[in-house]
Amino acid sequence: MDEMKFYELSEIYKNPPHFKKIENPTYSYEGFSPSCGDNFTVYLKVNDKKIEDASFFGYGCVVSTISLSKLCDYIIGKNIDILNEIDLAKIEALVGIDQINPSRIKCATLGIDSFKKAVTNKKEPKN
Amino acid sequence: MNGLDVGKLREDFPILKKKINGKELIYFDNAATTQKPTQVIDGIKYFYENLNANPLRSIHTLAEKSTKAYIDAKEKIAKFINADSPDEIIFTKNTTESINLVSFSLRFKPGDRVATTMMEHHSNILPWLRLKPYGINVDLVDTDENLELDYSYYERLPDDIKLVTLTHESNVSGTINDVEKVVKLTHEKGALVLIDGAQSVPHMKVDVKKIDCDFLAFSGHKMLGPMGIGVLYIKGGIAEKMNPFLTGGEMIKSVRLDNVIYADPPALFEAGTQNVEGAYGLGLAVDYLSKIGMDNIEAHEKELTEYALKKMSSLDNVEVYSGKSRNFGAIISFEVKGLHPHDVAYLLDREGIAVRSGFHCAQPFIEQKLKQHGTARASFYLYNTHEEIDRFIEALKTMNKKRS
Numbered sequence: 250m251d252e253m254k255f256y257e258l259s260e261i262y263k264n265p266p267h268f269k270k271i272e273n274p275t276y277s278y279e280g281f282s283p284s285c286g287d288n289f290t291v292y293l294k295v296n297d298k299k300i301e302d303a304s305f306f307g308y309g310c311v312v313s314t315i316s317l318s319k320l321c322d323y324i325i326g327k328n329i330d331i332l333n334e335i336d337l338a339k340i341e342a343l344v345g346i347d348q349i350n351p352s353r354i355k356c357a358t359l360g361i362d363s364f365k366k367a368v369t370n371k372k373e374p375k376n
Numbered sequence: 377m378n379g380l381d382v383g384k385l386r387e388d389f390p391i392l393k394k395k396i397n398g399k400e401l402i403y404f405d406n407a408a409t410t411q412k413p414t415q416v417i418d419g420i421k422y423f424y425e426n427l428n429a430n431p432l433r434s435i436h437t438l439a440e441k442s443t444k445a446y447i448d449a450k451e452k453i454a455k456f457i458n459a460d461s462p463d464e465i466i467f468t469k470n471t472t473e474s475i476n477l478v479s480f481s482l483r484f485k486p487g488d489r490v491a492t493t494m495m496e497h498h499s500n501i502l503p504w505l506r507l508k509p510y511g512i513n514v515d516l517v518d519t520d521e522n523l524e525l526d527y528s529y530y531e532r533l534p535d536d537i538k539l540v541t542l543t544h545e546s547n548v549s550g551t552i553n554d555v556e557k558v559v560k561l562t563h564e565k566g567a568l569v570l571i572d573g574a575q576s577v578p579h580m581k582v583d584v585k586k587i588d589c590d591f592l593a594f595s596g597h598k599m600l601g602p603m604g605i606g607v608l609y610i611k612g613g614i615a616e617k618m619n620p621f622l623t624g625g626e627m628i629k630s631v632r633l634d635n636v637i638y639a640d641p642p643a644l645f646e647a648g649t650q651n652v653e654g655a656y657g658l659g660l661a662v663d664y665l666s667k668i669g670m671d672n673i674e675a676h677e678k679e680l681t682e683y684a685l686k687k688m689s690s691l692d693n694v695e696v697y698s699g700k701s702r703n704f705g706a707i708i709s710f711e712v713k714g715l716h717p718h719d720v721a722y723l724l725d726r727e728g729i730a731v732r733s734g735f736h737c738a739q740p741f742i743e744q745k746l747k748q749h750g751t752a753r754a755s756f757y758l759y760n761t762h763e764e765i766d767r768f769i770e771a772l773k774t775m776n777k778k779r780s
């Protein structure tokens with residue numbers, strides 16, 4: 250990612266689409282990245298396997314925030330199974346960057362991982 | 377000015393000549409790990425070309441050379457921290473392993489209490505929380521608005537206190553704690569003190585006799601030495617009352633299946649083939665630091681840090697979290713308003729400037745005390761310069777103001 254692209258994304262970062270809570274979501278999950286401190290709750294409203302609404306709320310860097318915002322854009326209106334088809338390459342395409350730096354991959358995938366965990370209702374191990 | 381010829385000593389660090397993203401590297405991530413001088417890099421090559429064998433076991437000439445390299449390194453390190461004897465020096469992987477060694481080997485009984493603090497690295501919190509299921513109580517000493525420890529805790533230590541553990545210098549705020557005072561108060565209560573010296577030993581004269589601590593843990597890689605070698609100092613007389621840590625080769629006197637006799641410390645804590653290359657390299661790093669002089673290094677870093685803090689506090693888009701305590705080292709945690717720390721680190725990296733971002737393995741301190749989701753952190757060492765800070769300030773000045 251070059252600096253121009255970063256500044257373009259950081260404009261969206263100031264007010265990203267789908268940054269909101271959804272009341273009574275079908276699924277939700279609080280995703281947390283322990284090394285960064287990124288912390289987002291994701292919400293899905295699903296009706297008969299169709300994603301009627303998707304959103305996210307919390308705090309994170311440009312990469313995690315824009316990835317989530319673009320992801321919501323992409324999945325709304327689609328079948329819930331679409332989540333299983335989304336990988337890093339897809340996120341890179343959605344965000345419009347060629348190749349994410351290895352150190353930022355976790356930022357880019359925090360969103361999709363959280364959506365997947367929301368649906369399967371997997372809890373993080375706690376002690 | 378101070379007694380450091382920074383221009384000259386920078387010549388010893390080949391990596392500092394590197395270009396990063398087309399810009400001259402400015403390495404401000406020294407709290408994470410430091411760069412290595414040629415004296416250490418070439419020394420490790422020398423070790424493998426001239427001294428390599430399994431130490432302490434075989435009796436051939438090379439094994440003796442390897443053993444001598446290992447023992448000499450212990451002597452150098454003992455002298456560096458003013459320990460009485462090389463037998464008080466245990467080699468480990470790093471600070472993390474050193475602290476864990478104490479947590480596994482000190483003989484705790486249910487009802488004992490350990491006091492750590494809110495400003496610790498995870499490696500000085502988790503080894504103690506781990507003991508909770510065994511009936512060990514764990515206190516977390518609080519910090520105040522200046523990010524200083526609440527020393528009143530140590531003035532009224534609970535009767536069941538067994539071990540007090542604290543960092544000498546915070547790796548987030550740079551706060552330097554009054555460890556001598558804590559040791560004095562703790563010893564009056566008959567308990568032991570462990571000092572996490574990961575951020576202090578590389579940057580100032582640390583004298584275990586003056587501090588009078590029972591344990592001191594630090595990492596070679598944060599003081600110009602190689603990765604994978606760390607130190608645990610155990611004051612004479614204390615190791616004898618501890619259990620073994622890892623078990624296996626070299627930590628025993630005799631193994632009969634019905635009767636195992638363990639070795640005396642320090643061998644008791646050094647099971648298996650040791651990292652002799654690392655020990656040798658750390659010895660060379662200590663030589664290098666001693667030659668420059670820890671007082672000179674400390675004075676240089678102090679000057680740099682004050683210079684940086686003054687410049688940073690004049691920037692209206694930057695908030696600084698360090699420098700509030702009475703005594704602090706060369707670590708500056710900060711925020712650029714409206715930007716996530718990772719994005720700050722990314723933008724600085726585009727300018728060739730390496731800083732750390734995130735929780736710095738101190739999530740409780742950052743979340744509960746700084747009330748942040750992370751910070752960006754610049755940390756200096758002997759080879760950093762005023763010019764580098766000027767370039768850093770220029771990069772910060774325009775950040776998040778460009779093209780918006």
Ligand SMILES: Cc1ncc(COP(=O)(O)O)c(C=O)c1O
Nearest residue numbers: 470471472497499547572574595
């Ligand atoms: C204060 C402090 N303690 C402990 C550690 C852990 O050091 P290591 O990762 O070398 O075990 C660090 C380094 O990150 C530190 O800054």
